[in-house]
Amino acid sequence: MAEIVTTDVLVIGAGLAGERTAIACSSEGLDVIMLSLVPPRRSHSCAAQGGMQASLGNSVMGKGDNTTVHWLDTIRGSDWGNDQEVARIFTDSAPIAMREMAHFGVPWNRVKGGPQEVFIKGKKATIVEDYEKEGLITARAFGGTAKWRTCYTADGTGHSVLYTMDNMAVQLGITVHDRMEALRLIHADGRCMGAVVRSLRNGEIVVYFAKATVIATGGYGRLYGISTNAIINEGTGSWLALQTGIVPLGNMEAVQFHPTGLVPTDILVTEGCRGDGGILLDVDEYRFMPDYEPEKQELASRDVVSRRMIEHILKGNGVKSPYGDHLWMDLRHLGEHHLKTKLREVYDICMHFIGVNPIKELVPVRPTQHYSMGGIRVNKDGHAYNMKGLYAAGEASCWDLHGFNRLGGNSLAETVVAGMIVGEHIADYARNSTLVSDVSLAESFVKKENGKIAQLLSSNDGEDVYRLRDEIAEALINDVGIFRNGERLETAVTKLKDVVERIQKVRVRFRAPGMNPELSGALRIEGMAKQALVIAMGALARKESRGAHYREDYPARDDANWLKRTLVRWPEGADEPLFDYEPVGILDLPPGERGYGEGEQIPMRISLQTYNKKVYEEQKARGRFDTVKPAGTQLPKEAWRSELDKEGG
Amino acid sequence: MGRLLTFKIFRYNPGLENGHPRVESFKLEETPRLNLFTALHKIREEQAPGLMFDFVCRAGVCGSCGMMINGRPTLACRTLTSNLLDTIELYPLPFFKLLGDLSVDTEVWFRQMSEQVESWIHTQKEFDPDAQEERMDNELANKIYESERCIECGCCIAGCATALVAPDFLGAAGLFRIGRFMIDPRDQREDSDWFELVSTDEGVFGCFGMMSCDDVCPKDLPLLEVFAYIRRKMTTTGLKRSKKESVSV
Numbered sequence: 001m002a003e004i005v006t007t008d009v010l011v012i013g014a015g016l017a018g019e020r021t022a023i024a025c026s027s028e029g030l031d032v033i034m035l036s037l038v039p040p041r042r043s044h045s046c047a048a049q050g051g052m053q054a055s056l057g058n059s060v061m062g063k064g065d066n067t068t069v070h071w072l073d074t075i076r077g078s079d080w081g082n083d084q085e086v087a088r089i090f091t092d093s094a095p096i097a098m099r100e101m102a103h104f105g106v107p108w109n110r111v112k113g114g115p116q117e118v119f120i121k122g123k124k125a126t127i128v129e130d131y132e133k134e135g136l137i138t139a140r141a142f143g144g145t146a147k148w149r150t151c152y153t154a155d156g157t158g159h160s161v162l163y164t165m166d167n168m169a170v171q172l173g174i175t176v177h178d179r180m181e182a183l184r185l186i187h188a189d190g191r192c193m194g195a196v197v198r199s200l201r202n203g204e205i206v207v208y209f210a211k212a213t214v215i216a217t218g219g220y221g222r223l224y225g226i227s228t229n230a231i232i233n234e235g236t237g238s239w240l241a242l243q244t245g246i247v248p249l250g251n252m253e254a255v256q257f258h259p260t261g262l263v264p265t266d267i268l269v270t271e272g273c274r275g276d277g278g279i280l281l282d283v284d285e286y287r288f289m290p291d292y293e294p295e296k297q298e299l300a301s302r303d304v305v306s307r308r309m310i311e312h313i314l315k316g317n318g319v320k321s322p323y324g325d326h327l328w329m330d331l332r333h334l335g336e337h338h339l340k341t342k343l344r345e346v347y348d349i350c351m352h353f354i355g356v357n358p359i360k361e362l363v364p365v366r367p368t369q370h371y372s373m374g375g376i377r378v379n380k381d382g383h384a385y386n387m388k389g390l391y392a393a394g395e396a397s398c399w400d401l402h403g404f405n406r407l408g409g410n411s412l413a414e415t416v417v418a419g420m421i422v423g424e425h426i427a428d429y430a431r432n433s434t435l436v437s438d439v440s441l442a443e444s445f446v447k448k449e450n451g452k453i454a455q456l457l458s459s460n461d462g463e464d465v466y467r468l469r470d471e472i473a474e475a476l477i478n479d480v481g482i483f484r485n486g487e488r489l490e491t492a493v494t495k496l497k498d499v500v501e502r503i504q505k506v507r508v509r510f511r512a513p514g515m516n517p518e519l520s521g522a523l524r525i526e527g528m529a530k531q532a533l534v535i536a537m538g539a540l541a542r543k544e545s546r547g548a549h550y551r552e553d554y555p556a557r558d559d560a561n562w563l564k565r566t567l568v569r570w571p572e573g574a575d576e577p578l579f580d581y582e583p584v585g586i587l588d589l590p591p592g593e594r595g596y597g598e599g600e601q602i603p604m605r606i607s608l609q610t611y612n613k614k615v616y617e618e619q620k621a622r623g624r625f626d627t628v629k630p631a632g633t634q635l636p637k638e639a640w641r642s643e644l645d646k647e648g649g
Numbered sequence: 650m651g652r653l654l655t656f657k658i659f660r661y662n663p664g665l666e667n668g669h670p671r672v673e674s675f676k677l678e679e680t681p682r683l684n685l686f687t688a689l690h691k692i693r694e695e696q697a698p699g700l701m702f703d704f705v706c707r708a709g710v711c712g713s714c715g716m717m718i719n720g721r722p723t724l725a726c727r728t729l730t731s732n733l734l735d736t737i738e739l740y741p742l743p744f745f746k747l748l749g750d751l752s753v754d755t756e757v758w759f760r761q762m763s764e765q766v767e768s769w770i771h772t773q774k775e776f777d778p779d780a781q782e783e784r785m786d787n788e789l790a791n792k793i794y795e796s797e798r799c800i801e802c803g804c805c806i807a808g809c810a811t812a813l814v815a816p817d818f819l820g821a822a823g824l825f826r827i828g829r830f831m832i833d834p835r836d837q838r839e840d841s842d843w844f845e846l847v848s849t850d851e852g853v854f855g856c857f858g859m860m861s862c863d864d865v866c867p868k869d870l871p872l873l874e875v876f877a878y879i880r881r882k883m884t885t886t887g888l889k890r891s892k893k894e895s896v897s898v
Contacts, residue, residue, distance in 0.1 A: 039756035041801055042711040099782040105770040105835065107793035110785050135784025153794045159710060163797060167769040170760065178756050201748060202664060230706045264682060267708040322680045352709060352727040354682045466694040510699035514664030515749045518698040
């Protein structure tokens with residue numbers, strides 16, 4: 001029998017969401033163990049540069065900001081695809097979370113009184129900061145926000161916040177078991193008891209029993225191959241939920257792309273480049289964006305620019321390279337001083353990673369997968385549908401703050417805010433539960449995993465794991481990318497169904513049972529293939545365009561038929577996933593124009609009242625547990641009216 | 650057609666009976682802008698499926714991929730083959746526990762260091778969710794940020810002559826961490842508290858002053874300046890102490 005470890009709370013994933021959750025539980029006196037594929041400080045959270053949105057309103061450009069204005073931006077950004085109550089909980093808590101991080105040690109950039117030179121819409125401008133606000137947390141501008149609201153520490157916000165958070169975890173003595181990969185949740189009768197975990201150091205299988213289990217493993221961006229994500233973001237957490245057969249994943253087809261990933265490394269090159277006047281060129285060094293978007297040109301919204309770039313490449317105007325076709329970003333005219341000060345990070349990345357000096361040379365870029373809006377469907381307390389004792393937080397979850405398009409600066413903030421809120425609910429849950437350590441049940445789960453490993457290690461002829469991974473990535477990036485249509489999505493579905501079949505025959509060339517990167521890859525490939533299929537099938541079924549999900553054959557946002565969240569489960573033993581839909585949540589702000597991007601819309605057919613009436617029952621019928629505060633009670637009705645009046649005026 | 654590169658890679662798998670330490674050679678054709686992140690993955694996927702190495706962010710910020718590249722500790726993800734000769738020698742970082750091939754365990758050392766230097770803000774103040782945040786000068790905020798940019802890649806420790814003979818030495822990463830908290834006014838530890846921790850052979854006075862840490866740091870952190878700051882501060886504290894002691898005697 002495998003080694004057994006018991007704890008009150010098992011947190012799978014030790015990035016910002018996992019750590020903040022662990023800190024919430026540990027502060028309440030509970031035993032917490034964090035499992036992580038890598039040392040916590042290496043998590044993808046450390047790579048975030050931009051910052052965290054919170055309506056502190058200290059900078060003069062944030063004057064008049066409040067939680068309602070932040071909420072309005074978030075609802076519009078989501079293209080009305082998110083849960084408006086969750087967005088309210090989030091925007092109300094974000095300022096507290098930022099202040100708390102300051103108390104923990106984050107050296108947020110601060111307001112400096114007096115005149116400051118800045119760039120606004122590519123032009124030099126002077127703003128005058130209030131001396132009375134000097135020393136308070138300041139903010140910078142981000143896309144899709146009415147105010148400057150994004151708190152930051154230089155260009156290393158993720159690093160700074162993650163290290164501070166991990167310092168707290170060390171102070172509290174939270175146990176970390178790193179280089180451990182959860183393979184399967186242990187559960188019976190809709191109750192989660194922990195997980196079967198494999199050590200990446202020596203291959204040993206360990207059973208963890210916990211009162212509450214939290215999945216905080218980040219997104220599934222790496223399924224796309226071309227992604228700004230760290231290479232560990234392969235959807236391992238959402239796969240744990242999908243494997244149960246009863247916990248649904250939400251909105252998996254909602255995948256965000258960023259226009260300028262560096263070729264060939266796909267490291268993110270900030271939107272600030274275009275904000276400061278950088279332009280996009282094609283193979284003939286021709287500036288093509290004004291032809292497509294005469295008004296906004298390179299500064300159209302992220303999804304629009306990404307779409308135009310792909311469209312232009314598909315017309316044969318891309319630059320050929322061993323890494324596929326790309327376009328150029330031209331920053332040369334901005335000059336050496338600008339590139340070595342305002343865009344220092346971009347300068348360093350270009351020099352170090354591709355040996356290109358942006359002062360003199362063109363920078364190769366292409367649209368790149370960036371964020372996963374979908375994930376494990378949870379209620380507003382973070383509790384997974386249909387599975388008592390299972391929680392999720394951060395990008396791994398579909399708490400549904402972001403709907404179909406996430407605003408920059410809302411994801412890093414979500415990790416900390418969700419960790420704080422969900423963490424408290426988990427602590428309550430764990431305190432009021434008893435540990436169920438059903439050893440014979442665990443043994444049956446261990447047996448399954450051991451059987452899989454033994455089979456992989458003895459396989460002879462068969463499929464190569466890396467080839468299958470590449471096929472998954474190609475199917476997604478080619479046919480479930482920025483532009484989607486029925487024909488292409490059907491191609492992807494057919495291809496991915498074929499891959500799902502072939503994963504049964506994966507072979508492993510390297511036969512060591514312990515540390516074995518090929519075996520670890522082979523154990524992950526089933527989850528990757530099945531989630532890829534889920535994304536493609538979800539996108540094929542959703543016959544509308546909403547946020548990042550753009551259908552050429554259904555270009556309008558269709559609130560009459562699609563004001564709903566995709567739920568998908570994969571019942572045990574089934575050949576295919578099972579799709580279902582629920583209303584997105586109680587609507588307070590009725591669906592309207594986003595105010596940017598393409599705007600065709602098909603309005604709702606029923607009244608808000610009729611819609612809202614069915615939300616509670618329909619979600620409950622799909623497995624949503626009752627929340628500590630009843631659904632809808634944290635949504636102050638029509639608080640946004642006064643803000644909209646101001647906007648109108 | 651690019652250059653034909655030869656990779657001489659240290660191999661050792663402690664979990665295998667025949668996994669003894671050795672150096673294996675692999676050939677790979679160079680493609681434009683090839684870096685070691687891509688090269689090592691190609692070698693693993695096409696030639697050596699068991700090859701172990703660590704990457705996470707592959708963007709120079711997570712610190713996972715420190716290794717000895719032609720004898721120098723540095724980050725593999727941002728090393729371009731075009732800056733290297735045809736033959737590239739790759740070894741794991743020394744000092745840290747070897748897990749296999751090019752993969753080492755930096756986590757145990759860094760966690761232990763964080764515990765030793767009590768790497769968190771020491772304050773009696775409770776957080777008040779209803780209160781405005783405490784003010785801080787923006788220049789000071791930037792200075793603190795500059796002093797916490799270490800990514801824990803371990804290159805400084807691997808390149809440190811003292812660390813190799815005195816495993817308890819806090820090294821550049823540890824001293825740098827101390828410097829970060831010393832300048833933070835939110836941390837209420839006093840010079841005398843720091844003196845106990847730092848004015849030892851494991852601390853700032855154990856350094857031989859060869860400063861290879863400063864040479865190899867991939868983030869170009871101002872290690873020299875910080876050490877000088879800590880040394881000066883601790884020397885002054887030490888002098889004050891000995892004065893007090895001699896008076897009381």
